Structures are given as structure tokens and as C-alpha cells.
Amino acid sequence: MIETTLDIQAIRKDFPILQREVNGQPLVYLDNAATSQTPQQVIDTIVDYYQGYNANIHRGVHTLSQEATDAYEVARQKIQKHFNIVHSHEVIFTSGTTQSINLVATGFTSFLKEGDEILVSAMEHHSNIVPWQMLCERTGAVLKVIPMNLEGELVMEEYQSLLSERTKLVFCNHVSNALGTINPIEEIIEAAHKVGAAVLIDGAQAAAHIKADLQALDVDFYTVSAHKVCGPTGVGMLYGKEEWLKKLPPYQGGGEMIAEVTFEKTTYADLPHKFEAGTPNICGGIAFGAALDYMNSIGFDAIAQYEDELMQYATEQLLAIDGLKIYGTAAHKTSVISFNIEGVHPYDIGTIVDKLGIAVRTGHHCAQPIMDFYQIPGTVRASFSFYNTKEEVDKLVEGVVRARNMLL
Numbered sequence: 001m002i003e004t005t006l007d008i009q010a011i012r013k014d015f016p017i018l019q020r021e022v023n024g025q026p027l028v029y030l031d032n033a034a035t036s037q038t039p040q041q042v043i044d045t046i047v048d049y050y051q052g053y054n055a056n057i058h059r060g061v062h063t064l065s066q067e068a069t070d071a072y073e074v075a076r077q078k079i080q081k082h083f084n085i086v087h088s089h090e091v092i093f094t095s096g097t098t099q100s101i102n103l104v105a106t107g108f109t110s111f112l113k114e115g116d117e118i119l120v121s122a123m124e125h126h127s128n129i130v131p132w133q134m135l136c137e138r139t140g141a142v143l144k145v146i147p148m149n150l151e152g153e154l155v156m157e158e159y160q161s162l163l164s165e166r167t168k169l170v171f172c173n174h175v176s177n178a179l180g181t182i183n184p185i186e187e188i189i190e191a192a193h194k195v196g197a198a199v200l201i202d203g204a205q206a207a208a209h210i211k212a213d214l215q216a217l218d219v220d221f222y223t224v225s226a227h228k229v230c231g232p233t234g235v236g237m238l239y240g241k242e243e244w245l246k247k248l249p250p251y252q253g254g255g256e257m258i259a260e261v262t263f264e265k266t267t268y269a270d271l272p273h274k275f276e277a278g279t280p281n282i283c284g285g286i287a288f289g290a291a292l293d294y295m296n297s298i299g300f301d302a303i304a305q306y307e308d309e310l311m312q313y314a315t316e317q318l319l320a321i322d323g324l325k326i327y328g329t330a331a332h333k334t335s336v337i338s339f340n341i342e343g344v345h346p347y348d349i350g351t352i353v354d355k356l357g358i359a360v361r362t363g364h365h366c367a368q369p370i371m372d373f374y375q376i377p378g379t380v381r382a383s384f385s386f387y388n389t390k391e392e393v394d395k396l397v398e399g400v401v402r403a404r405n406m407l408l
Ligand SMILES: *Cc1c(COP(=O)(O)O)cnc(C)c1O
Pocket: 033, 034, 095, 096, 097, 098, 099, 125, 127, 128, 173, 175, 176, 177, 202, 203, 204, 205, 225, 228
């Protein structure tokens, strides 16, 4: 039995896509770590915007422009409140986590010099590795890796010994998208601050499961993509402490981000507009706010509790399959299960279960260093959301058994 206070069948009705069939079978969507599905409430928000008040923001005196501006700024305040952020101008709308990280990495160019060090965890998404490598190339700073163990947990003693007065920045994901590990970010942030280093936490994978309190964490930067929390693609946020955002140079030049422009000199707009050049994804930002409203109406405690039960159940059922190995067995993890069956390529499992209507991800999950660590080409990854059911887990297990029998 899976215990929950949630009415999962009622919740499923909010997601039109869950009614569809794939290859003649009801869709079983278990690729939530790549992107979440979108409830009707968020779809309605998008439709209302384009049907009712589509206009460019911040510069129009006309009614539609004011309505769009108000809705966009209300969404910013919803994000502020959700993550317990001091000022709404510390919320920068971006196109998502990748852009948020690039904004900070580019901005740090002028703050670093040769010999400075940047620490990144061994379980980063590519979007959290490449921008730092580029930053190191520009500045001569050195990238160092916080190692992990076979369970998929960071080795915190090693982290402590890597920290020094040369450390200027520490980057780590809150939750690993490939393994599900929940990293001890409180400890990571506190230790980094002791040596005067800034910390950016990639919250892209965590945000669907954990409501992070950014004031309590005292983190310098935190990133989120709306499409992983039931919102649309192409929009997300960068949280930055006011003092950092004031120091960082603008990321892109253009409209919206200036106070005054002459050919001799341009002065930049105040926060948050300094980092929001050009017409943003207005509808996406508004829908991001609606997505957080939706998830809060369900409740993050209930979501975490239910997803944990689903994950425990799926773990037990999958481990009963001959030759199946799970990668990422951290004591604290979210509902992501990465696995392989001995002698079978993950891609073949993914293809066979797709014929049964089951969507899982196969491959390196944008985290090749993790696959190198385990010396595997990739894994099959099933990631569960609050709208998944025990019956869907059973279908996955049946599908994997069937694939195994066909392939071995
Ligand atoms: C999804 C994800 C990203 C990338 O997010 P985008 O929306 O593609 O920018 C980065 N880090 C982690 C941990 C993720 O799960």
C-alpha cells in the first residue's frame, strides 16, 4: 500500500496529456526529471494571456500593457514568496537554469584572477560544468572537483580539504538529475562562506520536490527552470543576493536594461531590469507563477511524502529483477531511479518500453562525468512525479522484465 493524503486520481484529471495514448497504450510518463507535465490551470493562464492581454511590458501607458506588466510583476512576487526571498528585485527572470548559470559565470569574469579556484561537484549537469570551464579559460582560474562515492554522495571531508582562501566560488546542484541525490547544501554553503567564497546552487531538479528557503540557506545564487515545476519551457529564474546583483555587470545589452543611453555612455537600469534586456518571455513568467500556485495548492510536504513512497516501492520492485543495478543509492534522494540490466544496453530497454507507452529517459542525462565514474555508457532513468501511480510503477516493472526477456 502506498500511503498519501493526496487524491491522485483527481490530480491526474488536471493534466490533459495523461489521458492520451502512446503506441496504443495509455501513456505512462516517467521522464519528470527532464520536464514535468503541465496542468490545465497553467494552460489556462497561457491561453488567457494571449486571448486577453498580450502586450509588451514596462513601457506602455495603454491598458493592455499595464495589465501584462502587473501580471508579470505579480508572478515575480509569487516566486519571491515561494522561495522566501527578501526583495522581489532579487528575482531575475531568465530563459531557465542554463541561462541563469551563464549569467553568473559571465559576470564573474572580472572578479577572478589567475590561480583563483572554483569548486564544482562531481555530479553536475553539463549546464553547470561548461560555463565554469569557459570562465576558467577567460580568467586563468582553476576548476576543482568535489568527488563523490559509489552511493552517489559527495565526499564532504574531501570538500572541506579542497576549500581554501583561493576558493572564490562553489557550485553544486541541490538535487542531482541523474542520481536523485539530495546534496547537503546547508553544510556546503556554510563551509564556503567561512573561506569567503560565493555559492551558486542549481535548484533545477530540486524545485519540483523541495521548497527551498533561500534566506535560511543564506545562499548567494539559486537557479530554477519553470518547466520542471509544471510550468512552460523557456523561462526560469536566477535568485541573487542584492549585494551580488549590484556588483555583477549586466549580461546582455539592449532595451529594458538601460536607464539612459547616449552614444557616449549608457547607464544601466536598477535591479531586476539590469539583467532583463529585451522583451522577456512575458507569458512564460506569468505561467511560472501560476505553476507555483498550482504546486502549492497540492502542498510540497504531501508531494515529497508521496513521491518518496512511490520511489521506495519502485526501488523494491525493480531490484527484484535479475541483473538489475541501481546507480545512486544515497540516503537522501528524490524520486529518480537510474538503473541498468547487466548485458543490456539502456537504449534498447527505453525503446521496448516506449512501445508499451512508457516514457523513460536513456543515456547520460547531461552528466557524462557521472557515467564515466561508474564506467557505464548511460542508464535508464525513471523519474516519478506526484501524478504518477503505483499501477504505473507496476507497468514499468513489467515492461522492464519483458525487455530483459527479449534482449537476453
Ligand atoms: C534540467 C536541469 C538543468 C538544465 O535546465 P534547463 O531548463 O535545461 O536550463 C540543470 N541542472 C539540473 C540539475 C537539471 O535537472
